[in-house]
């Protein structure tokens with residue numbers, strides 16, 4: 381009986397969290413000093429806001445030695461670039477129309493998103 385009550389309470393808390401408390405992390409606006417770190421399976425920050433229809437420079441710093449993290453792909457922009465280990469790499473994105481663009485490693489383990497607006 382108690383177990384059922386605890387499970388019920390857990391489900392209620394999960395619903396409360398999902399509908400009222402959970403907010404996705406807001407996009408980080410691109411600035412010239414912004415560096416996106418590639419480490420432990422995540423890009424930090426992973427959600428970046430850029431200006432639409434303008435070239436943008438993104439700087440990546442890869443700290444993860446796994447070969448999986450060694451390149452980055454933006455399929456919608458037909459873009460891919462190598463990331464050498466422990467070095468900062470600046471890449472220039474072509475002007476992008478308004479919208480959201482995923483970027484990821486070739487195996488999609490690292491995931492990030494760019495929003496152009």
Ligand SMILES: [Cu+2]
Nearest residue numbers: 448485487489
């Ligand atoms: Cu990968």
